[in-house]
Amino acid sequence: MLRPSPQVDVNSDSSFTVVPSGCAHNCGGRCVLRAWVRGGRIQRITTDARPDDLHDPQLRACVRGRAYLRRLYHPHRLLHPMKRVGERGEGRFARVGWDEAIERVCAAMLRARDEHGPDAFFNMHGTGGASHLAGSQMSARLLNFFGGHLRHHNSYSSAAARWAAPFTLGTDDCGHSPDDWVNSKLILLWGYNPAETVFGTNTAYRLKLARRAGARIVVVDPRLSMTAQALADDWIPLRPGTDSALMDAMAFVMIAEGLHDQAFLDRYCVGFDEAHLPPGAPPGSSYRSYVLGEADGTPKSPAWAARFTQIPADRIEGLAREYAGTRPAALLPGLAFNRRAYGEQPVRGSITLAAMTGNIGLPGGGAGGVSYSVSRQVPVAEFPLGHNPVPVSIPVFLWTDAVTRGRSLGPADGVTGLPPGQPTLRSDIRFIFNTAGNTLINQHANVNRTARILRDPSLVDFIVVLDQFLTPSAKFADILLPATTWFEKNDLCTVWGLGDSVIFMNKAVEPLGECRSDFEICAAIARGLGLGHQYTEGKSELEWLEWMLGPARASDPSFPPFDEFRRRGVHVFQHARPHVPFRDFREDPARTPLRTPSGRIEIYSQRLAELALDQVPPIPVFIPEWEGGPWDPLFAKYPLQAFGRHFQRRTHSIYDNVDWLEEAMPQRLFMNPIDAAARDIEDGDEVRVFNDRGEIRLRVRVTRRIMPGVVDIPQGAWWSPDASGVDRRGNINVLTSERPTPGARGNAQHTLLVQVARA
Numbered sequence: 001m002l003r004p005s006p007q008v009d010v011n012s013d014s015s016f017t018v019v020p021s022g023c024a025h026n027c028g029g030r031c032v033l034r035a036w037v038r039g040g041r042i043q044r045i046t047t048d049a050r051p052d053d054l055h056d057p058q059l060r061a062c063v064r065g066r067a068y069l070r071r072l073y074h075p076h077r078l079l080h081p082m083k084r085v086g087e088r089g090e091g092r093f094a095r096v097g098w099d100e101a102i103e104r105v106c107a108a109m110l111r112a113r114d115e116h117g118p119d120a121f122f123n124m125h126g127t128g129g130a131s132h133l134a135g136s137q138m139s140a141r142l143l144n145f146f147g148g149h150l151r152h153h154n155s156y157s158s159a160a161a162r163w164a165a166p167f168t169l170g171t172d173d174c175g176h177s178p179d180d181w182v183n184s185k186l187i188l189l190w191g192y193n194p195a196e197t198v199f200g201t202n203t204a205y206r207l208k209l210a211r212r213a214g215a216r217i218v219v220v221d222p223r224l225s226m227t228a229q230a231l232a233d234d235w236i237p238l239r240p241g242t243d244s245a246l247m248d249a250m251a252f253v254m255i256a257e258g259l260h261d262q263a264f265l266d267r268y269c270v271g272f273d274e275a276h277l278p279p280g281a282p283p284g285s286s287y288r289s290y291v292l293g294e295a296d297g298t299p300k301s302p303a304w305a306a307r308f309t310q311i312p313a314d315r316i317e318g319l320a321r322e323y324a325g326t327r328p329a330a331l332l333p334g335l336a337f338n339r340r341a342y343g344e345q346p347v348r349g350s351i352t353l354a355a356m357t358g359n360i361g362l363p364g365g366g367a368g369g370v371s372y373s374v375s376r377q378v379p380v381a382e383f384p385l386g387h388n389p390v391p392v393s394i395p396v397f398l399w400t401d402a403v404t405r406g407r408s409l410g411p412a413d414g415v416t417g418l419p420p421g422q423p424t425l426r427s428d429i430r431f432i433f434n435t436a437g438n439t440l441i442n443q444h445a446n447v448n449r450t451a452r453i454l455r456d457p458s459l460v461d462f463i464v465v466l467d468q469f470l471t472p473s474a475k476f477a478d479i480l481l482p483a484t485t486w487f488e489k490n491d492l493c494t495v496w497g498l499g500d501s502v503i504f505m506n507k508a509v510e511p512l513g514e515c516r517s518d519f520e521i522c523a524a525i526a527r528g529l530g531l532g533h534q535y536t537e538g539k540s541e542l543e544w545l546e547w548m549l550g551p552a553r554a555s556d557p558s559f560p561p562f563d564e565f566r567r568r569g570v571h572v573f574q575h576a577r578p579h580v581p582f583r584d585f586r587e588d589p590a591r592t593p594l595r596t597p598s599g600r601i602e603i604y605s606q607r608l609a610e611l612a613l614d615q616v617p618p619i620p621v622f623i624p625e626w627e628g629g630p631w632d633p634l635f636a637k638y639p640l641q642a643f644g645r646h647f648q649r650r651t652h653s654i655y656d657n658v659d660w661l662e663e664a665m666p667q668r669l670f671m672n673p674i675d676a677a678a679r680d681i682e683d684g685d686e687v688r689v690f691n692d693r694g695e696i697r698l699r700v701r702v703t704r705r706i707m708p709g710v711v712d713i714p715q716g717a718w719w720s721p722d723a724s725g726v727d728r729r730g731n732i733n734v735l736t737s738e739r740p741t742p743g744a745r746g747n748a749q750h751t752l753l754v755q756v757a758r759a
């Protein structure tokens with residue numbers, strides 16, 4: 001056990017130096033942390049102390065950031081470079097000096113480039129260091145100067161959403177800024193849980209303000225999330241993966257009762273009805289025809305949807321009437337349904353509902369699709385990555401396939417950038433750089449399969465890991481390099497999506513042990529390869545940070561001088577009015593058309609029709625999921641749907657080893673009393689959770705806050721297999737499938753069936 005922190009009264013002791021810093025884990029938030037330093041050691045961490053203002057609210061840290069002391073001084077911090085001495089994945093290492101570690105990495109890189117070429121290098125997706133001078137961007141620049149590396153596109157967060165939304169809207173930039181939510185009369189949070197996941201600092205606070213201003217909030221979610229508990233007027237539990245059935249039935253009610261905004265659809269949309277199909281679309285292929293069952297003989301009525309969704313028909317009717325009859329209304333989807341088997345469908349379906357209710361481009365409304373804005377970003381430059389001479393890119397979720405059968409992966413697998421005459425990848429992945437990420441094993445689907453692949457010495461030749469802990473991914477390193485936390489270096493961070501601020505993260509203490517920053521480590525490897533000056537351009541970390549702030553200084557006269565900004569720690573950029581995407585299009589669609597082929601909202605996408613992808617039709621439809629409900633043959637064997645929500649105690653897998661957070665929120669399987677009683681399971685029992693891919697064990701929390709037939713296993717627990725391969729910490733990815741979504745080839749890790757039994 002860790003020793004408790006010393007009790008200090010920080011308000012009355014002037015012997016402390018208070019260093020402004022921040023937290024930049026990839027929860028979507030970026031928050032202020034203040035380090036109280038005495039004797040070269042941080043004694044306590046507090047959060048934003050600036051005056052709290054409605055228009056400039058504090059950027060207050062959540063429990064994770066406030067518990068950072070336990071992470072920073074954790075007894076298991078990696079403090080020295082190490083080389084693998086056991087089998088790969090076994091986790092046995094021997095300490096080496098930095099010189100030897102760098103030499104080994106350089107030698108392996110040169111060997112791999114000689115034998116396989118630059119296409120064999122892969123910079124693993126990782127978001128653990130989501131500040132501006134940390135994480136996988138550091139290794140991307142190194143690999144680019146070294147000759148390039150296999151690219152990847154998509155993410156583990158929003159692959160299907162970002163792929164699908166542009167077919168309908170010409171962009172994935174669908175989100176209103178949260179200061180617009182006070183203009184809404186109804187907010188429909190669809191699989192959206194910012195009270196726990198954060199999704200941008202102050203998201204839940206903005207929803208609270210909207211509610212205070214009179215908005216009704218309805219949450220659609222299989223579980224009574226904290227967001228639903230704290231903010232919702234109504235909670236509608238939905239069987240996971242049936243979002244599109246609910247959307248179709250809502251559309252049915254609107255059409256049947258004449259509640260939809262036909263004028264909006266006529267003016268701005270393509271393909272809602274037969275009269276507005278694009279040239280070449282076959283008769284009967286409009287969304288209206290599909291919903292009314294004119295095309296397939298099955299009207300998508302509330303009674304039809306009730307069978308799939310488990311929502312009574314009258315509640316579906318009520319929801320449809322309320323959404324259609326309240327304006328402006330914001331349908332805000334989270335990312336939950338985009339990580340499912342057919343994640344592309346509800347993304348396009350939610351946009352269709354927003355169009356049917358005339359809420360697109362309307363203050364207080366919402367376009368559905370992807371509910372955060374990517375266009376309203378703060379004016380801070382990114383660390384330049386240099387040019388990657390390898391043009392080929394894989395969907396990131398298929399990286400294990402690029403290891404096992406890379407030379408057969410081509411456009412049908414979502415590979416892009418293939419030069420003329422090159423039908424597939426030139427090489428399998430042979431060298432992996434894993435910087436600040438746990439996707440190498442823990443966060444990727446089907447952990448047991450991934451482990452088999454990584455252990456196979458005939459596949460990946462060398463794995464370099466930069467991390468702060470011996471995570472499950474770090475155990476697969478050949479060379480393990482100890483990285484600093486942000487309290488041990490200078491950095492800055494900007495809020496993603498909907499934020500407007502930049503935070504300077506001042507170095508508060510000297511690096512622990514022999515830790516170095518990601519930048520310093522990659523610069524040292526670059527020097528070992530003769531690329532040192534190219535990598536750093538002669539700039540120190542601090543000079544790079546000052547350079548990144550150039551656009552902020554240029555665009556905002558109130559932006560302070562560098563040293564003053566470091567002292568203040570935060571700058572908030574002001575905007576004249578809320579960001580409302582598609583406002584210009586709504587005002588004048590001829591002058592400001594969308595970037596779709598027709599310039600309009602394409603409920604029927606001609607581009608999708610031409611692509612003719614299996615399971616991705618030109619209109620959004622409901623497709624019963626594989627490993628879904630009772631319609632799936634596997635349901636007889638594994639009758640519970642499982643999903644892994646984002647847990648308040650972790651940011652993905654970060655913080656899983658922090659004792660304070662574990663004590664407050666232990667890893668549990670959440671199960672409805674009906675399912676528990678059927679299995680003779682009581683609250684607190686240890687249970688086995690299993691399917692054909694593996695087994696995990698953890699304790700159960702029996703609660704009515706999750707609907708029957710569904711279990712929740714919060715994602716991010718560190719994979720901890722025992723001698724027989726059973727995971728003892730509750731990592732849901734032992735059970736998830738590597739099968740991708742059909743369009744984006746993105747992860748569908750929320751789609752899986754399991755059985756649960758008392759251990």
Ligand code: SF4
Binds near residue numbers: 060
């Ligand atoms: S984990 Fe996210 S919400 Fe929590 S303090 Fe860090 S950035 Fe803020």
